[in-house]
Amino acid sequence: MTPPVLLQISNLSKSFGPVRALKGVDFVLRKGEIHAIAGENGAGKSTLMNIIDGILRPDGGEIRLDGAPVRISSPAVAQRMGIGFVHQEIALCPDVSVAENIFMAATNASRSFLMDYKSLNRKAAEVLRQLSDIEPATMVRDLPISKQQLVEIAKALTLDCRILILDEPTAALTEAEAQLLFGIMRRLADQGISIIYISHRMVEIFDNCDRVSVFRDGTHVVTHDVGDITSSDVVNAMVGREISELYPPKQAEGDKTGEVMLAVRGLSDANRFHDVSFDLRRGEILGVAGLIGAGRSEIVKGICRLEGEVSGSITLNGEPLDTRTYRESIAKGVVYLSEDRKGDGVFLDLPIDANVSALRLGQVARRFGLIDAEMEAGQAERLGRKLNLKCGSLADPVSSLSGGNQQKVALAKMLSVNPQLIFLDEPTRGVDVGAKSEIHRILRDLANDGVGIVVISSELPELIGLCDRVMVVREGTISGEVSGADMTEENMMHLASVTGVQEETA
């Protein structure tokens, strides 16, 4: 017997300027099911979820809840309809307690004049007990990222919801924490609550969900019971072609003996990472995996001297890399592409060409430090062509571009200094499928040309498809390395989450 339909979405469309994020999407959610949503970055998953939660309004199409057409005009309306959303980004108030965060909505709706902390803490403890041993009175800022993620989930659990949306909730969780979450999800589903579960991890989808819907490029491709489909079917549906074609060819077996270009030994900083050692060989693309908060970005930023003081030795092309500031690192050809493109990767309100030239203004300037507008535009045009950048005018602000083209501007900025070594932090986050494979191809070409490439990504299939070798970071240090046939999601997730205690018993 098929359970009744709870949420029915038909022909939903949504555009952001010229970018069509959703192109007539259909989607059906049944009562009491755990429904996985799969799709690459930029496939339209987040847009759809934001519409269901009332954050965005659709341009066209229909949403029916219990068979009746509804307009979800704001997150508050969504909440009243029983829709709860755990976002991928943690959105808690760091300076108030866990309990107050969990009951923020209830406090807002409360009629009483005074806060009743005692009952707040008691109620919070009840919810938290099933998830973790978090103390309700703790300040959120004092919790590690994985616990903060659990607080987000606890917050959603207290809402009396009928539909619970979880957007990559396990990206920051260890395996054990994730298993707890899956148990809770199943219990909720048994109570008749429908769960929409977004994940990049096939293993999680196939182990814990009932059905899976695949999105690609703003369209809904297919929905299946997980029993009727294999994970490679899902991946092929996600990318729209055979997986082998999606990524550029890897290094041939015989080429893997390139000289070591970067050698890092015993790198530590004050508290976020310790004793990190690894090599990067010329011609290879090295991946970095790990949970959110494990210290991946911090290690890389430490090597570039972007943040904090580091100790240990770094050797680049046989010479010690003894830079003290990021400025000096750039001068030596070591650059970092930020994971937060809009936050710190580009200057959104400045023109494209002024963005591309920012790393080394001297290259587009003549005597007395006067910027030559033609040289600056010429540089942007040359690199823009190399990266197949699509834009109106180079004088337009970067904010006028789509995510993929913004990322190409950020990349052009890196390439403008002819770098020897590029660290890329989530290089394809929020980038559409087409631009994504272009970026992958560019990275492979750069590696073939002898540029050192290190890629951090939370998207395990991307690491598997793109990299020749992946090192896994756990709790601030390298917990292992995989290459060749060992590069599987299971192996990487295991290395990313096992704790010392479990290692001994294993």
Next chain:
Amino acid sequence: MTTGGSMYSAAEHGLHDKAEVAEAVPLWRRMLRMRETGLIVIILALFIGMSFASPYFLTWANIRAMSMAFAVDGLLVIGMTILLISGGIDLSVGSVTALAMVIAGWLFLNAGVDPWIASLISIATCTGIGATMGFFVTRVGLHHFIVSLAVMVIARGACLLGTGGRPLGLYTLPPEFKFIGQGAIGPIPIVIIIFFVAVIAFDFMLRRTTMFRRVFYTGSNKKAATYSGINTKKVIFLTTTLCSTLCGIAGIIYMARFGSAQPTFGVGLELTVIAAAVIGGASLNGGSGTILGAILGVILLSVVSSSLALLDVSVYWQDIIRGSILLAAVTIDHLLNKKRS
């Protein structure tokens, strides 16, 4: 699509898109979109309207008086605009300008220092005040608003302390010194020449030099600037210092013009200066602004004040009207920006 496609094949794709890349917007179109054009139109409309309303308005004497009024403040507006672009703000400009006068005047009157040397000492002191503010902002990590608010009060207090609250009459200033503030070359006052030289020089530097491009990067996105290897602390330190240096220079010019040092000069001047910069397109969030726009902003405010005076509008109304202009300009700008994005 071949799997082995290099970036050079991607480049060939790029060639096809070339047409859409290079399509430049015609100059007149771009000019229409610029905020400076709108300001010029408004100022011209005011001129035309006022020339009918008051026969005195378009006389040489009135135009000269109006120009003298905004010329020196224009130096402050330049400093403020650059500081706003870098993401800062300075509330102390009025007091520091007054302090520059008082320091130079006091040294000249009470210590018998040569007025030129006294002026240099005074400008150097103002530079030091700016550097101190820059220190508190970049090294200690305080907010510009608070630091400059404190300095505004301290500098005003120092002015009153040094003068006992009364203006210092500097009747013995040598004529060649007073020439800076009162003289003219042909029909054009020196003050206006200084103003135009400063405007052209800073406008050019702001548009063209790598040094000032870093100011835009820093104000547009401080973190992205750091991630581009720019020393944002240094940039903010320098823009903060420059603003105070320009206050010092403006103070000396005022002293030469008035022939006295007035401890209560420039109360509320910071608001006019910030308003002019913002009307001219500078954003309090940093990253945008032009010298030309800011100067048009200060001209507009000055023409409005002068018009209201000629029309016999009470001085009390003038502040209300200037405040309303600021609010209107910022609102229109905000709405236009929203529409564009």
